[in-house]
Amino acid sequence: xxxxxxxxxxxxxxxxxxxxxxxxxxxxxxxxxEKKTKAAISFHMKCAKTANGLTHFVMYGDVxxxxxxx
Amino acid sequence: xxxxxxxxxxxxxSFLNIDSDWKLTLDPExxxxxxxxxxxxxxxxxxxxxxxxxxxxxxxxxxxxxxRFNEPLNCVYIDPTDRCNANCPYxxxxxxxxxxxxxxxxxxLDMTLSKVAEHFKATKKKPVVVFHAxxxxxAKDIIFEGIKKYHDKMLFGIQTNALLLEKKDADFxxxxxxxxGISLDAATxxxxxxxxxxxxxxxxxxxxxxxLDWFKGYEGLNVIxxxxxxxxxxxxxxxxFLHKKEVPCMLLNPVRLTQRRSWSLKPDDxxxxxxxxxxxxxxxxxxxxxxxQIVIGNFANVVLAIISPTARRMMCDISPCGGGRxxxxxxxxxxxxPCGEFIGFREFSGGNIFRTSIDSAMKSRPFKLIRERMVExxxxxxxxxxxxxxxxxxxxxxxxxxDMYQKAAFCEFYKEIIKQAFRMISExxxxxxxxxxxxNQMAMEYRY
Ligand code: SF4
Ligand code: SF4
Numbered sequence: 330x331x332x333x334x335x336x337x338x339x340x341x342x343x344x345x346x347x348x349x350x351x352x353x354x355x356x357x358x359x360x361x362x363e364k365k366t367k368a369a370i371s372f373h374m375k376c377a378k379t380a381n382g383l384t385h386f387v388m389y390g391d392v393x394x395x396x397x398x399x
Numbered sequence: 400x401x402x403x404x405x406x407x408x409x410x411x412x413s414f415l416n417i418d419s420d421w422k423l424t425l426d427p428e429x430x431x432x433x434x435x436x437x438x439x440x441x442x443x444x445x446x447x448x449x450x451x452x453x454x455x456x457x458x459x460x461x462x463x464x465x466x467r468f469n470e471p472l473n474c475v476y477i478d479p480t481d482r483c484n485a486n487c488p489y490x491x492x493x494x495x496x497x498x499x500x501x502x503x504x505x506x507x508l509d510m511t512l513s514k515v516a517e518h519f520k521a522t523k524k525k526p527v528v529v530f531h532a533x534x535x536x537x538a539k540d541i542i543f544e545g546i547k548k549y550h551d552k553m554l555f556g557i558q559t560n561a562l563l564l565e566k567k568d569a570d571f572x573x574x575x576x577x578x579x580g581i582s583l584d585a586a587t588x589x590x591x592x593x594x595x596x597x598x599x600x601x602x603x604x605x606x607x608x609x610x611l612d613w614f615k616g617y618e619g620l621n622v623i624x625x626x627x628x629x630x631x632x633x634x635x636x637x638x639x640f641l642h643k644k645e646v647p648c649m650l651l652n653p654v655r656l657t658q659r660r661s662w663s664l665k666p667d668d669x670x671x672x673x674x675x676x677x678x679x680x681x682x683x684x685x686x687x688x689x690x691x692q693i694v695i696g697n698f699a700n701v702v703l704a705i706i707s708p709t710a711r712r713m714m715c716d717i718s719p720c721g722g723g724r725x726x727x728x729x730x731x732x733x734x735x736x737p738c739g740e741f742i743g744f745r746e747f748s749g750g751n752i753f754r755t756s757i758d759s760a761m762k763s764r765p766f767k768l769i770r771e772r773m774v775e776x777x778x779x780x781x782x783x784x785x786x787x788x789x790x791x792x793x794x795x796x797x798x799x800x801x802d803m804y805q806k807a808a809f810c811e812f813y814k815e816i817i818k819q820a821f822r823m824i825s826e827x828x829x830x831x832x833x834x835x836x837x838x839n840q841m842a843m844e845y846r847y
Contacts, residue, residue, distance in 0.1 A: 372844075373846075
């Protein structure tokens, strides 16, 4: 997972920095290499504050009492 | 294939392709999932992922079982009036009821709220009370009195078309931290007012937009759009419009086909899925580029169903659904039905709250019938990999269409958006799909 993130970050950086064709070619190669090295992803999360998630989206009835930055 | 991976497949890990880069492995029974790069070869399940699966399997099975069968009642919808000042073509309340329906008296609403308080007096968490259809603000005086009287015992929400909303009402709702849902189907009056028709004929666009300005920056604001043939190709415009208004959360709910007159408004599943994803991508793009995040609640709920199944908020896409289980609806004449969608089917009443208790409704035969409607008993859903992410909604809608035990009317839509949700997880977009404050409240249980 971390490797995947690092790769994604790197290609993004390359996209913004590189313009000429040669470099785009290099970039495409890098992208291909990235595909090959992608790792599997799996995770599972739990609500830390409540058991049944009633505090998630502010749908109805669970508006935080204090103002929160949006 | 290693011996290890064969054993796992026998237990029920399925495989399917998400896109050209990723394939999915999933235990449909407990939503253990893994996204595998396709470049690894077709059935290459890493051994340490199998080990993780074996380690977590039992715990995930229990978690899913508890969420499906042991989650307590925690929300009561109250319809203080059956009347409405709008005439939306897809409304699930029969027109006759909306025109001549009853309205609760002050005493009846107080009795209802006191029975809710009584029912939940021993529970630690406050129950949620939502004033809902038809148009609750037709009875705003008694609703606001109820909120003032009971706000320390329960949390409130109001769903409204905003036609009767005044500035002072909005201030009251924000002061009491009431969750508010404003109905708005499109970013232009011309499209919105085709489906959100007021009785006077002009639609709710102007009033709903005025209300959005009053609630600007309020965390408890949602906009609820019902997706029909009229607005299905304009969802992305609605996202941009609401983002400008700083709306934090919106829902793009498929039209329920509970009343026959709504059947002709159903959008095509794949057209809806394509436009839903366009809207989601628009919301993600805006949330990435600007200070204001906008979340599409029903898509976020699908993402939660995958990454944190018990954190789901919306109870339509879990089987059995939340109707008569985690919530119920009290109609204006006091009848308790499993969900507002059953308002036209009085054979599903679990008793009258003016004469009996919430507890007896929960134990009633009609409520049991709804809780017994499960994906395992529905053809095609019983073997579908996404059965505990989609949940095959909705029993009321399918009852109206002849048999409750049929798969969801929007089956193909759900299949597509669930696949797309996995794709977005593979792209590491979760942080833009869920509200920041909700993510902050979640803890990682395991991570491969
Ligand atoms: S699936 Fe239908 S009956 Fe169940 S909670 Fe959703 S709308 Fe109500
Ligand atoms: S309705 Fe369709 S997607 Fe949903 S569980 Fe049934 S078969 Fe699967």
